[in-house]
Amino acid sequence: MKIVVDIGACDDPSEVTRGSALALQDDKSLELVLCGNKDELNKTLSLYNLDENRLQIVDAKDVITNLDVPTVAIRHKTESSLVKAFDVLKNDDVVGLISAGNTGAVLSGGVLRLGRIKGIHRPALAPILPTVNGKEVCLIDSGANVDCRPEFLVEFALMGVSYMKAVFGLENPKVGLVSNGVEDKKGNELVKETALRLKELPINFVGNMEARDALSGNYDVLVCDGFVGNVLLKSIEGTASMVIKTLKSAIMSDGLSKFGALFMKKAFSTVKSSMNYQNKGGAPLLGVEKIIVKAHGASNSDAIKVAINQVKKMHEGNLIANIKNGLSSLTANENN
Amino acid sequence: MKIVVDIGACDDPSEVTRGSALALQDDKSLELVLCGNKDELNKTLSLYNLDENRLQIVDAKDVITNLDVPTVAIRHKTESSLVKAFDVLKNDDVVGLISAGNTGAVLSGGVLRLGRIKGIHRPALAPILPTVNGKEVCLIDSGANVDCRPEFLVEFALMGVSYMKAVFGLENPKVGLVSNGVEDKKGNELVKETALRLKELPINFVGNMEARDALSGNYDVLVCDGFVGNVLLKSIEGTASMVIKTLKSAIMSDGLSKFGALFMKKAFSTVKSSMNYQNKGGAPLLGVEKIIVKAHGASNSDAIKVAINQVKKMHEGNLIANIKNGLSSLTANENN
Numbered sequence: 001m002k003i004v005v006d007i008g009a010c011d012d013p014s015e016v017t018r019g020s021a022l023a024l025q026d027d028k029s030l031e032l033v034l035c036g037n038k039d040e041l042n043k044t045l046s047l048y049n050l051d052e053n054r055l056q057i058v059d060a061k062d063v064i065t066n067l068d069v070p071t072v073a074i075r076h077k078t079e080s081s082l083v084k085a086f087d088v089l090k091n092d093d094v095v096g097l098i099s100a101g102n103t104g105a106v107l108s109g110g111v112l113r114l115g116r117i118k119g120i121h122r123p124a125l126a127p128i129l130p131t132v133n134g135k136e137v138c139l140i141d142s143g144a145n146v147d148c149r150p151e152f153l154v155e156f157a158l159m160g161v162s163y164m165k166a167v168f169g170l171e172n173p174k175v176g177l178v179s180n181g182v183e184d185k186k187g188n189e190l191v192k193e194t195a196l197r198l199k200e201l202p203i204n205f206v207g208n209m210e211a212r213d214a215l216s217g218n219y220d221v222l223v224c225d226g227f228v229g230n231v232l233l234k235s236i237e238g239t240a241s242m243v244i245k246t247l248k249s250a251i252m253s254d255g256l257s258k259f260g261a262l263f264m265k266k267a268f269s270t271v272k273s274s275m276n277y278q279n280k281g282g283a284p285l286l287g288v289e290k291i292i293v294k295a296h297g298a299s300n301s302d303a304i305k306v307a308i309n310q311v312k313k314m315h316e317g318n319l320i321a322n323i324k325n326g327l328s329s330l331t332a333n334e335n336n
Numbered sequence: 337m338k339i340v341v342d343i344g345a346c347d348d349p350s351e352v353t354r355g356s357a358l359a360l361q362d363d364k365s366l367e368l369v370l371c372g373n374k375d376e377l378n379k380t381l382s383l384y385n386l387d388e389n390r391l392q393i394v395d396a397k398d399v400i401t402n403l404d405v406p407t408v409a410i411r412h413k414t415e416s417s418l419v420k421a422f423d424v425l426k427n428d429d430v431v432g433l434i435s436a437g438n439t440g441a442v443l444s445g446g447v448l449r450l451g452r453i454k455g456i457h458r459p460a461l462a463p464i465l466p467t468v469n470g471k472e473v474c475l476i477d478s479g480a481n482v483d484c485r486p487e488f489l490v491e492f493a494l495m496g497v498s499y500m501k502a503v504f505g506l507e508n509p510k511v512g513l514v515s516n517g518v519e520d521k522k523g524n525e526l527v528k529e530t531a532l533r534l535k536e537l538p539i540n541f542v543g544n545m546e547a548r549d550a551l552s553g554n555y556d557v558l559v560c561d562g563f564v565g566n567v568l569l570k571s572i573e574g575t576a577s578m579v580i581k582t583l584k585s586a587i588m589s590d591g592l593s594k595f596g597a598l599f600m601k602k603a604f605s606t607v608k609s610s611m612n613y614q615n616k617g618g619a620p621l622l623g624v625e626k627i628i629v630k631a632h633g634a635s636n637s638d639a640i641k642v643a644i645n646q647v648k649k650m651h652e653g654n655l656i657a658n659i660k661n662g663l664s665s666l667t668a669n670e671n672n
Binding site for chain 1: 467468479482483514515516517523524525527546547548549550551552560561562563564566567568569570571572573574575576577578579580581582583586587589590592593595596597598599600601602603604606607610
């Protein structure tokens with residue numbers, strides 16, 4: 001299985017390289033194409049004992065940074081690592097792309113250089129979040145589309161369902177529509193119209209859900225527009241970090257608590273690890289013709305390794321075919 | 337100072353009564369009018385030694401529940417405790433109203449039975465949240481208006497600023513616009529248009545902010561539409577509760593951690609108390625002609641006491657006059 005990795009502008013590109021090297025060492029069925037500055041790549045890769053038959057480097061002298069305008073950069077920065085990675089992705093034997101770079105450019109590349117799946121108006125970002133009961137929940141859209149129409153959200157729901165079936169093996173994923181209350185009458189205009197349409201589809205739509213239950217484990221797919229999804233995702237991050245900071249400072253300001261904390265290393269590390277969504281890989285961009293995973297800009301080598309494994313699981317689960325299949329219920333519905 | 341309290345439908349009306357009694361005992365300058373079932377009120381109040389000159393009971397045989405349609409109930413349930421409370425609020429000597437009942441009915445009552453401040457299109461809910469550095473931040477709107485136009489958000493910003501000045505004594509509150517990124521180009525259409533308008537006003541508008549920084553203490557007022565505000569508020573609640581649950585179960589599953597936790601009671605209680613936003617009172621409904629505070633439906637007597645004190649502080653800070661004054665910059669701007 002061949003995957004292309006963009007080693008472009010992110011917090012630490014060498015971590016992306018290292019993660020790729022570790023993945024190659026671990027998984028003998030894996031082939032990687034790395035796009036980036038050849039000299040720097042070779043410097044990092046020389047530290048690993050790698051099977052050169054499964055590794056290809058595409059030299060790219062340019063990068064797309066967060067300062068670039070995504071649509072402009074993806075059209076014109078043809079020497080950038082990301083555009084070169086999209087070129088590689090076009091080859092039949094390459095199943096997916098990973099980038100820790102400019103999110104907007106990854107989205108634009110997905111649409112402009114790869115192409116949308118027929119029937120999808122807007123591809124969406126669909127990260128997996130940890131829940132209180134250890135299950136995963138997919139949030140779609142977490143930020144690709146800030147202004148949405150009901151048909152976009154309906155497509156997000158169908159893609160989220162296909163994703164949870166294909167990759168996590170769920171039989172009938174429970175879909176909740178993010179709203180300001182669980183009652184049918186709740187929601188803004190977008191949510192109310194979307195709810196009516198979701199009820200017509202052959203999916204397990206359980207209705208409106210409240211943001212306080214996002215991590216409850218009671219839902220498998222959370223559907224919302226990308227603006228709301230971004231607020232939800234980031235407030236989860238911010239609050240988790242605030243609670244932990246508050247606890248740390250409370251411990252440090254009380255001698256007895258400080259003593260007690262010495263015995264609690266294991267519990268703290270369990271919490272830290274269950275809150276660390278880098279463990280869950282990156283955010284797949286669903287709705288394009290191949291697998292694309294946007295890794296966090298601050299990804300370390302472990303997170304990249306997880307993201308590579310995630311692409312593999314998505315491919316093995318026939319994700320793209322499943323999404324196309326899931327959309328057929330929509331067409332059937334429209335034809336009625 | 338006279339305040340009216342609706343003892344209607346909430347999780348435990350007797351807690352609202354008890355909170356009112358405690359407030360009366362503590363503050364000799366306070367007068368309360370309690371609207372609710374007279375017999376039940378008297379049963380609870382008889383347990384306290386109260387100055388009857390400062391306490392008035394308005395008997396109400398009916399209640400507005402969460403099953404009622406707010407606008408219909410507030411017009412037609414004239415024997416309900418909430419409608420009677422709004423009648424009391426009309427008296428010149430009554431400065432504010434507190435209710436732990438149906439949020440929509442409190443909003444409708446504010447508009448239909450009390451009246452909006454001239455220049456305000458839509459009153460908004462503005463709860464105070466705790467932050468990581470111990471400062472308060474005001475979130476406006478947290479759920480009153482799910483579909484908004486830019487002019488509503490501009491008014492929310494001005495009201496939030498007046499509130500933080502009047503009640504918390506801030507000189508120049510920092511206003512952030514909730515968005516999907518801090519850069520100017522981020523935001524949905526509503527946010528982009530609102531940002532342009534906020535820049536024109538004589539307030540300390542610092543631009544877009546991300547939900548992950550909501551509790552950072554870097555902002556004094558967070559502005560957003562009521563749908564987004566509701567998602568933000570509830571995901572903060574849900575995540576804080578998830579982190580704490582995860583920590584608890586991690587502690588229980590490790591003997592050493594369980595031992596350590598015995599010494600950490602103080603630290604845990606500090607965290608619990610700093611996360612407990614009942615300490616911060618209820619959510620004021622800003623933009624109506626008098627002070628209205630919507631307390632949480634699950635309020636205990638302490639939370640009600642805090643809410644009563646909050647009304648007092650809002651009145652002493654001349655909140656309504658300050659809001660009216662804050663709106664003048666908008667009119668000045670429109671006249672230019």
